[in-house]
Structure formats: structure tokens, C-alpha cells
Amino acid sequence: MATIQTPNGFALDNSGQRVVVDPLTRIEGHMRCEVNVDDDNMIRNAVSTGTMWRGLEVILKGRDPRDAWAFTQRICGVCTGTHALTSVRCVEDALGVEIPDNANSIRNIMQLCLQCHDHLVHFYHLHALDWVNPVTALKADPKATSELQRSVSPKHPKSSPGYFRDIQNRLLKFVESGQLGPFKNGYWTNPAYLLPPEANLMAVTHYLEALDFQTQIMKIRTVYGGKDPHPNWMVGGVPCAINVDGVGAVGAVNMERLNFVSSIIDQTIEFIDNVYIPDILAVGQFYKGWLYGGGLSGKSVLSYGDIPDNANDFSPDNLMLPQGAIIDGNLKEVHPVDLRDPEQIQEFVPHSWYKYPDESKGLHPWDGITEPNYELGPNTKGTKTNIEEIDEGGKYSWIKAPRWRGHAMEVGPLARYIVGYASGREDITEQINLVLKTLDVPVGALFSTLGRTAARALEAQWAGYKMRYFQDKLVANIKAGDSSTANVANWDPQTWPKEVKGVGFTEAPRGALAHWIKIKNTKIDLYQCVVPTTWNGSPRDNQGNIGAFEASLLNTKVERAEEPVEILRTIHSFDPCLACSTHVMSEDGKELARVKVR
Amino acid sequence: MRETFYDVLRRQGVSRRSFLKFCSLTASALGLGPTVAPQMAHALETKPRTPILWLHGLECTCCSEAFIRSAHPLAKDVILSMISLDYDDTIMAAAGHQAEAIIEEIVRDYKGEYILACEGNPPLNEDGMFCIIGGKPYLEQLKFAAKDCKAIISWGSCASWGCVQAARPNPTQAVPIHKVITDKPIIKVPGCPPIPEVMTAVITYIATFGRLPELDRQGRPKMFYSQRIHDKCYRRPHFDAGQFVETWDDEGARKGYCLYKMGCKGPTTYNACSTVRWNGGLSFPIQSGHGCIGCSEDGFWDNGSFYDRLTNIHQFGIEANADDVGLAAAGVVGAAAAAHAGVSVIKRMSEKGGQE
Numbered sequence: 001m002a003t004i005q006t007p008n009g010f011a012l013d014n015s016g017q018r019v020v021v022d023p024l025t026r027i028e029g030h031m032r033c034e035v036n037v038d039d040d041n042m043i044r045n046a047v048s049t050g051t052m053w054r055g056l057e058v059i060l061k062g063r064d065p066r067d068a069w070a071f072t073q074r075i076c077g078v079c080t081g082t083h084a085l086t087s088v089r090c091v092e093d094a095l096g097v098e099i100p101d102n103a104n105s106i107r108n109i110m111q112l113c114l115q116c117h118d119h120l121v122h123f124y125h126l127h128a129l130d131w132v133n134p135v136t137a138l139k140a141d142p143k144a145t146s147e148l149q150r151s152v153s154p155k156h157p158k159s160s161p162g163y164f165r166d167i168q169n170r171l172l173k174f175v176e177s178g179q180l181g182p183f184k185n186g187y188w189t190n191p192a193y194l195l196p197p198e199a200n201l202m203a204v205t206h207y208l209e210a211l212d213f214q215t216q217i218m219k220i221r222t223v224y225g226g227k228d229p230h231p232n233w234m235v236g237g238v239p240c241a242i243n244v245d246g247v248g249a250v251g252a253v254n255m256e257r258l259n260f261v262s263s264i265i266d267q268t269i270e271f272i273d274n275v276y277i278p279d280i281l282a283v284g285q286f287y288k289g290w291l292y293g294g295g296l297s298g299k300s301v302l303s304y305g306d307i308p309d310n311a312n313d314f315s316p317d318n319l320m321l322p323q324g325a326i327i328d329g330n331l332k333e334v335h336p337v338d339l340r341d342p343e344q345i346q347e348f349v350p351h352s353w354y355k356y357p358d359e360s361k362g363l364h365p366w367d368g369i370t371e372p373n374y375e376l377g378p379n380t381k382g383t384k385t386n387i388e389e390i391d392e393g394g395k396y397s398w399i400k401a402p403r404w405r406g407h408a409m410e411v412g413p414l415a416r417y418i419v420g421y422a423s424g425r426e427d428i429t430e431q432i433n434l435v436l437k438t439l440d441v442p443v444g445a446l447f448s449t450l451g452r453t454a455a456r457a458l459e460a461q462w463a464g465y466k467m468r469y470f471q472d473k474l475v476a477n478i479k480a481g482d483s484s485t486a487n488v489a490n491w492d493p494q495t496w497p498k499e500v501k502g503v504g505f506t507e508a509p510r511g512a513l514a515h516w517i518k519i520k521n522t523k524i525d526l527y528q529c530v531v532p533t534t535w536n537g538s539p540r541d542n543q544g545n546i547g548a549f550e551a552s553l554l555n556t557k558v559e560r561a562e563e564p565v566e567i568l569r570t571i572h573s574f575d576p577c578l579a580c581s582t583h584v585m586s587e588d589g590k591e592l593a594r595v596k597v598r
Numbered sequence: 599m600r601e602t603f604y605d606v607l608r609r610q611g612v613s614r615r616s617f618l619k620f621c622s623l624t625a626s627a628l629g630l631g632p633t634v635a636p637q638m639a640h641a642l643e644t645k646p647r648t649p650i651l652w653l654h655g656l657e658c659t660c661c662s663e664a665f666i667r668s669a670h671p672l673a674k675d676v677i678l679s680m681i682s683l684d685y686d687d688t689i690m691a692a693a694g695h696q697a698e699a700i701i702e703e704i705v706r707d708y709k710g711e712y713i714l715a716c717e718g719n720p721p722l723n724e725d726g727m728f729c730i731i732g733g734k735p736y737l738e739q740l741k742f743a744a745k746d747c748k749a750i751i752s753w754g755s756c757a758s759w760g761c762v763q764a765a766r767p768n769p770t771q772a773v774p775i776h777k778v779i780t781d782k783p784i785i786k787v788p789g790c791p792p793i794p795e796v797m798t799a800v801i802t803y804i805a806t807f808g809r810l811p812e813l814d815r816q817g818r819p820k821m822f823y824s825q826r827i828h829d830k831c832y833r834r835p836h837f838d839a840g841q842f843v844e845t846w847d848d849e850g851a852r853k854g855y856c857l858y859k860m861g862c863k864g865p866t867t868y869n870a871c872s873t874v875r876w877n878g879g880l881s882f883p884i885q886s887g888h889g890c891i892g893c894s895e896d897g898f899w900d901n902g903s904f905y906d907r908l909t910n911i912h913q914f915g916i917e918a919n920a921d922d923v924g925l926a927a928a929g930v931v932g933a934a935a936a937a938h939a940g941v942s943v944i945k946r947m948s949e950k951g952g953q954e
Binding site for chain 1: 646647649654656657658659660661662663664666667668669672673674677678681682683684686687688689690691692693694696697698699700721724725726727728729730731732733734735736761762763765766767768769770772790791793833845846847851852853854855871876877878880881882883884885886887888891893899903904905
């Protein structure tokens, strides 16, 4: 194949050596990635395939809309709760339900808590091994590591040479056992790893500290939601009643519970400020020459916005995370986004394993249809149940291709921060400028793998402080005499109109998320989700535009074609969630019923 | 080929003589007497940390997320010191064929000794290609890894029962592990997800006592699944006194009354939520004001709305234990297995996903 030019500005050439990564690990769910590498070890073509499909929207049809949050929550257990929140908002939008102020504060705290937890766990436990080499940490000098720790984060108490020596000894014992567990078969001799041994030891130590500390963060959601993962939510408010005075206060949110949440918020802010942010800056310092992976981020980004300051007001000015779309890299113009407009968000399937009557057109979610259609392109190598090489000229993914006014868009923390920066949000701009100044890089450095990883950390920091804001707001409101947590006026389905439709949105940790619903005779008639990884992991569309994952891999130099460190690094910077992206939408489940019993 | 505790000591310069001395000192320190020392030496010489292959099928990863939230023991200590988590595609460093190679290696080198931990389940429709790993159906990976394992842990309701993707009309025909692997001991640890500390307890039980925990007739560890949430619920006195939450955020809700009338499935759900509680014993769904949705029960998605009041429970007194319920369920399973497996699916399809 000669080089082809995509309408969204990328050159693709599949002539070089084809490298297949499947399974692509350290993500949620299952995905495959294939790239073509030329003689200079540059990636010239990239293909990303969502390799799972569960069919949750089919399952939702005919059920009680008040139950939908529990089903959709199970779309993802990593961004647990964000689908549930989107779902209750979607049903409330359809039924015209307004929630009390306290419920808004508690929901925001739960969503922000997720941002803190998910971003932290993503960086340390899913992403860090793309930058950090735990094997060379064994060669580090504990004293020098201690000095490094004290210089990058003077306030973090765990910094003595003895502490690092103990961790190093434990690591040594582990490695010497010969049973390397999760570190087995890693790419530890690859020259793509740039950190000195001391930085590696510091980072591995924080890998373990973060693994311990993250058990604390989500306790906030256990107080308000009863358990985590998968806490409880409710259409019309939140299920946890507030009682700071009367008999039986032990069965509700009381002073002890409020204090408990407050203390975890403080610890979370402290951990992010003293460990996560300094580590990002340290990693950035060593890798700032590695600015690959920008992909769509410098062109087209999308954010729906989230975290309503006042309850029930989803206008852009009331949303603390910004709303807007940027296209063609023009930061001077932030376009408004309307999820109800049939012309704005549409999904395409010519390269997805689904069937439309007319695949040259896209469909708005309220008009969406899906019929699975697993067929491989004519140039596929292998068989239907043993794929050796994908043919991206045909259908090649369980993910659809959503587009905003025809544009492939990147979503996620970096997209939100770019939209915030372009909209002149002071809090976000201040954070970005501080990082750029510390690392001494220009604003263009944002549009990169590293920029994505840094934006996620900044957002975790932002979310910690906003949790504090809403917890204080909650307490102030209770003090003012308002203990209300639920609006039950429309709880009874008999009060509902015969036919209604609604849309709910959030900014999930991985990006813009929305659910669309149609309710008919008190039951779900249609339910559709367009999720962050559907945007980022989308295959090509009817015009040949490539999605964010594919775009980000192009023109990256790989050190060793057989070791996918750079591919993992860039794909992980999106924090992919494949269980989310590979859902299905269908008006009727009939066609799905072909059963083959083996 | 593989290193044991003894090999590691030897490589670190410890002599066999010192090693045997260590064993006898440890044995006497534990009050086990001199005869135990050779046994201990033998165990340490030959016994590496148990390898775990943790596979992911169709799922949402909530089980892994629960596992890392365990307060005691911490996931860090389980992974570093108790087991050898050699394959888990959610956290492992390797990818692609370097990852796949690990499964082959463990199956070859630890025949009959490794534990297979399953999160999620295999879909059977579309020749299994609704869940593709390494270009092939997940079911192939599962069968290969199960072939020589010592035992299987079915994490969560997906692996144990089918869970949300198997709810009507189960478009991918997702099936629980025991439907496709029939010749291995299976420990079911249901829940969506299971309680974090229950997950680590099952693992540490096996590592500590060297045997599988005692199971009920449905294959669940008796120590955590033999009682209903309702049996040990701290709001039970309000149920017995007839004090109920009548609507959300009413006086009863604020006073912590019983959630039975709001659809609580605690009376029919076998799990340890009301005793072990969640996230270090902090709370559980009922304590935070929402009824139990029964997430550790088979088919809980298809038992009516989470807000429908249970109509099939004994109000007072009459008790049944998990084994009695298990017996009844075993009968049903037997009957279903006798029929063509597709029939029940088609039957469910014809019900059009309704759940009245």
C-alpha cells in the first residue's frame, strides 16, 4: 500500500514490519493493537481493536428505569459509580426530577473521590511500569534515594535511608525468589527506560505506598454508598439519610461519619500533593525529551463538563469541570456542545463489528441501532477464531466510531484541561502553568503522552480540593437546617408520563460519558451509552478518519520492535477501559439470539 | 528450574547446615518438637509460593478493584509474600506474546500445583469471539489454563453465576466457569464484587492451611456464605418490631429502620456483608441506607426490581440454612443440565428481557 492521507491529517503506511500486541495488558478489559514499523523503527500505521462485547443495553430493555444505575454501574468496576451517576441523571432528566442540595454535594464528593482514586491507581499500578524499571531499583543507593525524595517532596515523612533500604531488601528478596509475579517477562533491559536507579527505587516504593493508601480513599464512598466497588445510588437523590441529632443517628450520616470522611479527604489531598504530583514532575524531568503520543490532542478534543456547583443546573457556567469542543487545534474557539442535537454526536460502524442499514451514515444515540456483525476483512491473516493479523480495511473492532460534527475527538483529563485552558479557567490554567514552568517546557509539550499523564495527576489534585469544598458545603447546609437527601415526588412509576426521553452526562475519569434513555409505559424502551473509550479507542469511520489511540501511536520511534514498551506507554496514557467501550445498542434483542451450544 | 525458599538461602550464601539449624530452631520455637524439623525443611526446600493465574473474561474488573481494597491483609503483602501472581492482565508488566508465554510456562512447570483464579466468564455465542484474547476466543485460554490447575477460584458473580452479561436475554450466552470446566474443584466467591477481605481470606486460607476451605453445596466457602444478610443485620430488631422505612429519607430512614419495604433482598441473600462489612468493616449497603440488591445470589438481576418488596420470605421463625437451599438449587441445576442447554436460553429470549 502506498501512503494514504486521512481526512483528519495523518499519513498511514502499512508497508513495514507488522507488530501485534494482544493482549494489551494493564488496562480494564481486553484490547489488541497492531502497528507497522518502518526500517527506522518508526510507527507508520496503527490499528486498535476492542476485543470484547457484553450487550448490556439489550439487557436493559424492558426493565425498571430506577434499576438502570445498578446495571450500568457494572459496565465498569474500575470507574465504578460513574456510569451509575450518569444513569440516575439520565432518568432524572427524562422524568424531570430535581435532587436536593445535599444529594448534589454527596454525589459530587463520590465522583471526585473516584477521580482521585482512579487517577492514582492508574498512574502507579497500570501506567508506572511504562516509565519505571523496578529491576534497576535494586542497584539504587538508599541514601541517595532518600536525598532525592527529600528534594522532590520535602513534606513527605517516609524518606529516611533506612526506609528505602528496607523496601529495597524486600524487593531483593522477592526478585531472588525467582518468582517475579506481576513483574515477570517485563522489558527490563529495554533502553526506553530512562530513570536512574534512585528514581526507580523511589517510584517503586511509592507504587507500594499508593497500593496501601488507595484502600483509604474509597472509604468515603463506603460511608455514603455502603460499599466500594459498586456503591449504591438512587434516582431522586442519594440513599444515605442524614441525622446529626435524633434517636437512631447511628443508622445515618452523623457527626462521626462526617468527621471520618473529612479526615480521609485531608489524607487524600496530602498524598496527592506530597507523592503523586512530585513523582509526575520527577518522571517528567527525565522524560521531557520523549514528547511522542500527541495524536488528536493538539487537534480535536471534547469535554461534556461535570461537577455542578448548584444542584440541577447543568449549564456550562455552573459546571466546575469545563464543557466544550475544540477542533483543528484552534484553542481560540471553544464550541458549545449539545447532547440532544442529532447533528452533533453520531456513531458510525463501517469498521466496527455491527451492521447498519446504511453504513455511510452515522446515527445519534436516541436513534441508534446495533446489530452485531462479526466479519473479518478479506486481507485478514488467520481464521475467524484465530486472528493473526487484522485487516483494517474491513471491520475490525467491537468499538463503534463516535464523532462530534464528523470529527474524531480525544476525551479524558488532557481534553478537559485543554478545554479549561482554552476557556480561561483560572484554577486549571494555574496548575498547567506551574507544571510547564517547573519542567521548563512550552505549552505544546502538553499535546503528548506525558501531557496526558500529567493532566491526569493535576486533575486528581484538583479533585481532592473540590472534595473538600463539597464536604464543607454539605456540612454548612446541614448546619443551616437542611437534612434532605431525596426527592420522592416522582418515585412511583404511576406518576410518570407515558413516553419520555432523557440524557445524562458526567466526566468519567477517562473522559466524556453520556447515557441516553427512552422510557415507555414505565419501562426502558431504549438505553444507549457513548463512553470515553468509545471515543478514544474508536476504529476508522466512513471517511477514513482515525481515532485517538491510533493517531497517538503514529510517528513514534520504538527502541525494539519486539518489545512494545512505547506502545504500552502511549495507549496507557489514555487509561483505556474496554468493558466500557464495547457495549451494544439495539432496538430489539432478537437478532442477537443466535445460540450455538458447544 | 524454579527456586524454593531453600534455593534462595543457598544462593545468598547460607549453608545447608545453617538451614537445617534454622528449621529446628523454628520448629522448637513454635512448640512443634524435634520431629517436625525435617518435615519443615522438606516443605521449605520444595515449596515455592503458589503460582496464581488470574484470568479475565467478560467482566467489569470490579473483583480486581475489590481485591486491592482489602484492608487485612493488604494486597501488597498478598502479592509480595503469600502467592506468586504470575499472570493477571490487569496489573502485569508484560503484554502480548510475552504475557501469553507465562501461562504456558506455569502450566508446564507447575502441573497440578497452581491455582486458576477466574474473574468474568466466557461467552459461547459467535464461536466465543465476543471475548478475544491473543486473537482467539477467551474460552480457549480458559480451558488451556484450567487443564492442569490444582483448583479454580471463581471470583465474583460473573464467574460464579453469570452476572450482568448473563441477565436476560444474555445476548452473548455468557456462562459461569463451572458450566465449561467440569473436572476441577471450584471455589465460588460470589458477589458483585465479593467483599475485599473475603477475597484475601480465601487466598490466605489456602496459602496458610494448604487446603481448600470447606464449601457448601453450591460451592461457596461456608465461613462467609452460610448465613443471610438479614440473619445478622444490625437493623433486624426493627424488622422484628415492625419498624420500616416507608419512603426514602423519611423519619424511619433517618432513624435507621428496616429497609424491607424498600425492596431489601437481605432476607434471601447469603453473604457476609452484615458481619464482615465492607472496606475494613466500615459499612455495608444497608448501613448506608440502601437495601441489599442481592448481588451474591444466582440470577439476582432477573428477580424483579431492586425496589420490589420480597414476597417469598418467612416473616418469623422458620429458618433454612444454606445447605437446604443448596439442595433445592442442585436439583434445579441437574434438571437444566439434562435439557439441551440452548433451550433455556431460547426460553429466556422469548420472555423479551421483561422481568415482571
